[in-house]
Amino acid sequence: MNSHLKTLKVGMIGCGVVGSEVARLLEENAEDLAARSGAKLELAAIAVRDISKKREGINPALFTTDAESIVNDPSIDIIIELAGGIEPARSLILQAFKNKKSVVTANKALLAKHGAELYETAGANGEDIYYEAAVAGAIPIIRPLRSSLVGDHIEKVMGIVNGTTNYILTKMDETGASFASALKEAQALGYAEADPTADVEGFDAAAKAAIIAGLAFHTRVTDADVSREGITGITDKDVEVAKSLGLIIKLLAIAELTPDDAISVRVHPTLLPRTHPLASVREAFNAVFVEAEAAGSLMF
Numbered sequence: 001m002n003s004h005l006k007t008l009k010v011g012m013i014g015c016g017v018v019g020s021e022v023a024r025l026l027e028e029n030a031e032d033l034a035a036r037s038g039a040k041l042e043l044a045a046i047a048v049r050d051i052s053k054k055r056e057g058i059n060p061a062l063f064t065t066d067a068e069s070i071v072n073d074p075s076i077d078i079i080i081e082l083a084g085g086i087e088p089a090r091s092l093i094l095q096a097f098k099n100k101k102s103v104v105t106a107n108k109a110l111l112a113k114h115g116a117e118l119y120e121t122a123g124a125n126g127e128d129i130y131y132e133a134a135v136a137g138a139i140p141i142i143r144p145l146r147s148s149l150v151g152d153h154i155e156k157v158m159g160i161v162n163g164t165t166n167y168i169l170t171k172m173d174e175t176g177a178s179f180a181s182a183l184k185e186a187q188a189l190g191y192a193e194a195d196p197t198a199d200v201e202g203f204d205a206a207a208k209a210a211i212i213a214g215l216a217f218h219t220r221v222t223d224a225d226v227s228r229e230g231i232t233g234i235t236d237k238d239v240e241v242a243k244s245l246g247l248i249i250k251l252l253a254i255a256e257l258t259p260d261d262a263i264s265v266r267v268h269p270t271l272l273p274r275t276h277p278l279a280s281v282r283e284a285f286n287a288v289f290v291e292a293e294a295a296g297s298l299m300f
């Protein structure tokens, strides 16, 4: 590794499903990341709730339960927030900006509720907030919406942004399974949580819809603005009837301009022709379909 490279110290808040992988990738890909980014990224501290938990392959000396000490540490340059939830994540991120640190987060629930406050505080402090992996299973959709398509006029964004519900609907469509048995299978495979409410009632998709709509239409959208219906009311009979008509039921997040130039943002089960590009997205995969004036139809 080039020893003349600058070192950027990274402080991580949270080391669960996502955080432990980020720690592993920072360690295993250190040389590649340094070569590509032009700086060495050194994981310097990690905040967790329970310091006594065993966390394979991560230096135990890095752990603390004092997340504030990390965001207030002047030697740390970048904060990666992977704790989830609203507080203390919101306050810690705001404090990090005030201390002139950039932030990377996967916290879609927080972005959907307090995005405007976070973007404004970041901007006011000359910092930035990055969240490419927070929406749609890490499909790179944020950058295209934030910058690549910024000169175009987006008319509509439709996405399958929740893998759990897409898995359940795929099983119902392909095997005739009931909602309950498809959910059980998704839980056994680790696609669905023991408490699947956030997924099956559409809360997770609504948070992502709010983030996508805000970026697509350059405005503030929170999860409270999103009309939401999940998939718990879908029966095997509904799926069968849809199939007999050449249609498929998908849980879509939809953000579109209405004819009177308002914005409609909603999440609900939708009947799609089986020839639609989103109809072929199976199992736990995500996909986002963008209709823009100049670029036409784009599928991510």
Ligand SMILES: NC(=O)c1ccc[n+]([C@@H]2O[C@H](COP(=O)([O-])OP(=O)(O)OC[C@H]3O[C@@H](n4cnc5c(N)ncnc54)[C@H](OP(=O)(O)O)[C@@H]3O)[C@@H](O)[C@H]2O)c1
Pocket: 013, 014, 015, 016, 017, 018, 019, 047, 048, 049, 050, 051, 053, 065, 067, 082, 083, 084, 085, 087, 088, 106, 107, 108, 109, 133, 134
């Ligand atoms: N899991 C996914 O597939 C996925 C995909 C995209 C985005 N995300 C987002 O990524 C974030 C993290 O998700 P996850 O699945 O990794 O969650 P998780 O497994 O529950 O991990 C959360 C981590 O945060 C720590 N933590 C929680 N509250 C804390 C606090 N107040 N101070 C310090 N540490 C705290 C926990 O500590 P302990 O370990 O001590 O309990 C744990 O290490 C969430 O915003 C989620 O929406 C997750």
